[in-house]
Amino acid sequence: MPPAHPFDFDAVTDGDKLHEECGVFGVIGPPDAANFVALGLHALQHRGQEAGGIVAHDPEQGFNSARRFGYVRDNFTKASLMETLPGPVAIGHVRYSTAGKKGAAIRDVQPFFGEFSMGGAAIAHNGNITNADELRRELIDRGSIFQSSSDSECIIHLMARSLQRDIPARMEDALRRVEGAFSIVAMTRTKLIGVRDPLGVRPLVLGQLGDFWVLSSETCALDIIGAKFLREIEPGEMVVITADGVESRRPFRPRPPRFCIFEHVYFSRPDSIIGGRSVYETRRQIGVELAREVPVDADLVCPVPDSGTPAAIGYAHESGIPYGMGIIRNQYMGRTFIEPTEQIRNMGVRLKLNVNRALIEGKRVILVDDSVVRGTTSRKIKDMILDAGAAEVHFRIASPPTAWPCFYGVDTPERSKLLAASMSEDEMRDYLGVDSLRFISLDGLYRAVGEAAGRKPDCPQYCDACFSGEYPVEPRDMIAKGFELKAAQ
Amino acid sequence: MPPAHPFDFDAVTDGDKLHEECGVFGVIGPPDAANFVALGLHALQHRGQEAGGIVAHDPEQGFNSARRFGYVRDNFTKASLMETLPGPVAIGHVRYSTAGKKGAAIRDVQPFFGEFSMGGAAIAHNGNITNADELRRELIDRGSIFQSSSDSECIIHLMARSLQRDIPARMEDALRRVEGAFSIVAMTRTKLIGVRDPLGVRPLVLGQLGDFWVLSSETCALDIIGAKFLREIEPGEMVVITADGVESRRPFRPRPPRFCIFEHVYFSRPDSIIGGRSVYETRRQIGVELAREVPVDADLVCPVPDSGTPAAIGYAHESGIPYGMGIIRNQYMGRTFIEPTEQIRNMGVRLKLNVNRALIEGKRVILVDDSVVRGTTSRKIKDMILDAGAAEVHFRIASPPTAWPCFYGVDTPERSKLLAASMSEDEMRDYLGVDSLRFISLDGLYRAVGEAAGRKPDCPQYCDACFSGEYPVEPRDMIAKGFELKAAQ
Amino acid sequence: MPPAHPFDFDAVTDGDKLHEECGVFGVIGPPDAANFVALGLHALQHRGQEAGGIVAHDPEQGFNSARRFGYVRDNFTKASLMETLPGPVAIGHVRYSTAGKKGAAIRDVQPFFGEFSMGGAAIAHNGNITNADELRRELIDRGSIFQSSSDSECIIHLMARSLQRDIPARMEDALRRVEGAFSIVAMTRTKLIGVRDPLGVRPLVLGQLGDFWVLSSETCALDIIGAKFLREIEPGEMVVITADGVESRRPFRPRPPRFCIFEHVYFSRPDSIIGGRSVYETRRQIGVELAREVPVDADLVCPVPDSGTPAAIGYAHESGIPYGMGIIRNQYMGRTFIEPTEQIRNMGVRLKLNVNRALIEGKRVILVDDSVVRGTTSRKIKDMILDAGAAEVHFRIASPPTAWPCFYGVDTPERSKLLAASMSEDEMRDYLGVDSLRFISLDGLYRAVGEAAGRKPDCPQYCDACFSGEYPVEPRDMIAKGFELKAAQ
């Protein structure tokens, strides 16, 4: 069973962050590939904290797998476990999931494994299949037995029913039936396979370590094992890697790519490289843009730790206002106090953050945060800052108002819970009770990620559905459940 | 048994940090005092990560205790455990201990408890008793049975043998026999007691939350429970707190205080207040002093996370050189990979830190760190920075060279392992292989903590033995074991 | 993972017993049906000690399941677990498995669950499918994905592919494809289902507790919950039980029944009723027959605990030789000493059994045991008895020589490991080094179970393949793997 109260920022903040739902990693070559996968998943832990899994194949011992709730470092670090995962091919997955979601079960933890007539295969999927409900119904009607509640399991059943003779070909068959966002790392007894959907919504990169090949959601996980970053898997590309090298295929009809712009804003680690750009530098540049677009006279630029830090550094630099750590984070958080007394429960965000009162007192403070989702945390932080004696509080947000849910592998509250879905910027300011609240513009954000001319309205360079409501892939299952698209304008 | 490989910074860095050995916390008043203690200890976790303990007293259920290896948040958060610790008086302790120390055992975890003829008492001790070996021998000769290998257990046995009729008076008796550094939080069935040694080497503060009273190593632990910081317990003061209020006693002969200056540099949390000064602001000011004392022409000021950050902010501000996060810390560290393969073990510091290559490349980088102990970590970080393509690397250290071990409650390597014990600043620079290495001066450090005129050589305002070799209390047990004091000059 | 060294008799005796592989139990009616199933499985623990599982259905919370390695009493006794299994329909399974079998995994633990288009179903299977390999290959070719290495999983996949509109009908479809031995307890959201194969090789009984209905492998598990024993499910019968009562179906072509005679000898609990006969009484009667068929002059009749006890009582009564406990069993066994030193490992059977030296010394001892499989334990026990000073040792065995493996749900060594496969009775006597060794005759055994005229050679009333080599269902998968049937005579 999952931890009762997973506690990273969300537990004290009522889920007031968007969350990447998965990270994937795979290695072919080293005799103990699973150890490398464990390290890679550790570096990708920010993409999924709830659970992790590894599948490895050894010529003598066949396929072995281990799936666990909790952090990679707490599970996949025990020699007794890692010894059960020998062999030169291994893939892994980390996963996030809403704490309260009914039925969270170890059988939902990837990678998923299937035995076919030509041998076994395992897949790890980052993203979300937008026609999964439909596919699931069809597969069950035809006699497939599902083991999990995960949308990703459809892929392995589609592969099982393909008439193709080899596994990569079955995977192509299967993925052509699938809609939505997918960056997949898969394996057979002898092959490591990577695929990105035609839009390339979620990231996937290729690395090399001596004779070994690596696939990873982000480059920061190449760094941890000392692998060299070669290139991104391209949108719509499938790579099939064996001892003989990397073969590239193009199973899908080409389309203009729509990478997720929120990976730049928040999801990816600042030390990763995306689209040839340092994530840290992009975020710092967002701060610079923010300082230009919505300046304000103040005494201190203070990040909301830790995600607001690079933008705050950029804002301070551009504005000339001193940068300071007005909020200190307790580095020993992780899991919250379980079933505390009422009195202690009310202490809330203090468990994780403390105000640096001596720095804040009497000052006009600019708080730089990455996003506003429900606004609940922003209010608590504002209260702490004012309690500590700040003269003014100005929020500057490193992304446009988040007004639409994501259906491509990000955990978002339903639309009605998003503050920006029903309030204007001024209404939000009043709701939060701050002296000012300003967001970067969508064009400003595009400039910060390197699109000097801003967003092309007729053909946006990124998926920005969470800000714009323009969904590059129709969220078919959600529409069937009653979700209403933005009215055409 | 203790965790096999405790992993905060040390495990990847060969123990290359000094470590505060303990934090103490106590509450009197609330019906579930132990819950408040758990929160306080969580906020003091940086003072001791290996183990923690809580003792509570309830009029009906008497004394109960729980002692556990591991983080406070992983143990003292379970309702099933906390329910066993009812009552309105409780104290707690967190403890650090060198990983490999033989015989680390749960019986060494404080608080210690003793049943006397007038009732029970528990004590939690931060500091170190410099004549503990001598006292222990004497007590064993007279029939005392020790349960732990801890120096602190002497205090409870001395109390047991006192002829005084009440527990605070027995505690005065006992502490007059004790030499060294001690900040103690103790309790009886109805009293919460706090004491600081005459020099006041380690911190201890008094707080108030409505009708409840709180004692804590640092003010940051008052903040977490919403308590008001009233004042520091004074050097040589004992406070005895009951439902009727706080009584102050002076059991010792007065001496000029010698607070530990390293609490300002590294041990205390930046959001704590010490001696009326914000620790964050003091560290930022150290950076300012550093920039004035040992400037260097460069492109980027980069902190070694996380302890170097405030000084780096100060250095950047004073020097005008841009501040940037050139090193990114994996926030999911905690415990290391246990028994990894050789290949993975060599990946070392990458498990915890990653270089932000895009920011570093081609730049002349100033790295600001809090201290240099063995120098092993500094070398690894330098390697990472150069591998990432830095043009120059300049270390600026926020404390003077650490050349002497501490015997007052800080875990220090033996003198021969301290880089500064045998090398000059230039030799250290060559050993580390950096372009320059400069430390703040002892006078500069005194200025940064508010002593505008610097250190008074004949009567230093702080204990700075780790820098100066001038020990305010003779380390008697250590001398008996062969330690040689600095030759008189 | 499974316990490293499961230790009931086998671990000290080199697997020198045949083992029933499963017990099944199901209840419909009570709001906490799973609690009743836990009790029932506890009473059936002798049919499978390695692992257990329960599936329950609640109208609001749907299907829930829990599967665990270890004893029922150690897992399915925790309120925290049982609370996750609410609802008025539940089934369960206990399972035995050879300790060293590669890949023993929690996913092999039954009940198995499948979601069909008309809703979910779970099945628990006692027995063995003799054409499982063939079915599995066929199902994988057609796109089914297997989650376990169990033969029983075929049934749920065959059900998933049936075109029938309701689950009992799909189950009939599936079971008509299946060969071998099966006593199955299954459930849907509203139904409890029981089936026995046409030969009725393994037992299954129907009970009633007030308004509730119960299915169980043995009657002893009805007793534990206070349910009334109604009748056996008949060979070839399927019962479908709902709130409205019990419906009986006959899905298979009728055949003469062949119930497993070894259930009488060893597998079933002595307090169960089989075929209208008390198992205890049958075993006592076997002892009586033994005393008549193969008498010997001696001073003491001593059971090999615990399974030889009833036959020893019968032997003593019939022969007039005193009955005594010459071998004492340590009641605190359960799991063995893991990874002991070599010296201790050699102490072997002493961990579990001790000779009552004072009783044995100087006596001519008749040891009554239920069976001889490999003979390894019999030799050790003989050594112990002789070491204790017995004058003579005579083995009397309550079953005929076990010369053939069972393929119908019993764990047997391969034929070459069975002592009786290659040795005559005299050779076995010499191998064991005892004064005499005699087995009951096959006709004697038939008389003891109530067949006054003995075994009908042309149409045996029971399955006695382990003694006779006459297999009532062709072991097709095993023949494909090279097993040779007894030559026709």
Place this chain on the structure above:
Amino acid sequence: MPPAHPFDFDAVTDGDKLHEECGVFGVIGPPDAANFVALGLHALQHRGQEAGGIVAHDPEQGFNSARRFGYVRDNFTKASLMETLPGPVAIGHVRYSTAGKKGAAIRDVQPFFGEFSMGGAAIAHNGNITNADELRRELIDRGSIFQSSSDSECIIHLMARSLQRDIPARMEDALRRVEGAFSIVAMTRTKLIGVRDPLGVRPLVLGQLGDFWVLSSETCALDIIGAKFLREIEPGEMVVITADGVESRRPFRPRPPRFCIFEHVYFSRPDSIIGGRSVYETRRQIGVELAREVPVDADLVCPVPDSGTPAAIGYAHESGIPYGMGIIRNQYMGRTFIEPTEQIRNMGVRLKLNVNRALIEGKRVILVDDSVVRGTTSRKIKDMILDAGAAEVHFRIASPPTAWPCFYGVDTPERSKLLAASMSEDEMRDYLGVDSLRFISLDGLYRAVGEAAGRKPDCPQYCDACFSGEYPVEPRDMIAKGFELKAAQ
């Protein structure tokens, strides 16, 4: 913390048995002495199921200890734990404790350890000190700090305060202050020590295994390691065992011995030898005496498993009435179902025992049990037997009425809870609702243990206080708490 509901017979039977409170074992010689101790404690598990502890000494690693709740086989079987207990001298202890006793804590688990000026010592104590409260008060007044609530801890503190120069001499000093029953196994760095109190109330035996020496509560624990039984330690004797052999001392004033007669009836294992007699044979002989003293016409002699079995065999043999297993015990008991629903809780004794209905039905049944304490279990068993259709139920009890509590190391209910304290034999028969109820006479019991002339009233050969109320050592602490001795007659 202890298991919530320890479950051997007591949990279903409301504590309706007397319980030996401890078993002790020690070895000197083998390099892994602790492994031998673990085996010995496993064989003594019937003397204490709640917890166990082992202390070992290794010349290089010094003293190490491990104390655990639960069975020996579940704790002291793990290589990872046993590796922490190296060295050629080791002692161990198993302990029983009433489930609900407040404050059951690991610190109460023996052996106890003390560091003295001449080195450390550990002791394991079977028995009870009748002046422990008094000694404890005196020791606390003089400055000793107790770590446990155990009476046995007094001994180690008395040793710490002795002025003697070596540990055996300090032990003599200490034990001369102690009143009550004690069989002690102790160790220093180089010595194994055994002592029995002057009355020899509890057993202690000496064994030899090659060059190694062994001390054990019972001979059955010598058998498990293959050691030879040499002799009993005599009442009032102390043996000090080193590499050079066994030295015998006599520290106490000689008194006529008073061994506990209940060890013969119930506490000891049937395969142990006490006072030169087989316990099994003694119990069988009790059955013979019972059949002579209180015969009854019936169809079946049936033991209450497992402790009534030998007496039932003797009764059946002497009376000529057939012996049969009318009650079958579930061999997989151990721990009970925790927090079951009300309905299931009421199933009570069925969890552990089941009636062999087919054997019982219509018969006049003699039930042979070892003792009647509260009578609660006897009533339940009678109900089960009658429900199964028995024609008559006759209880025959293998000990006289238990009318007085034991204060010498046996867990007994307070006197008011003992059925025989307030009822005559006829009243008990009516209370239990059986056709007849008869106990063996005290003289009959003495005859069965070999005293042909019965009990000598002026100088009883055994301690039989639980039957007679004649306490050989004044229970001083209990009298201080209000216990009233039997009025002199």
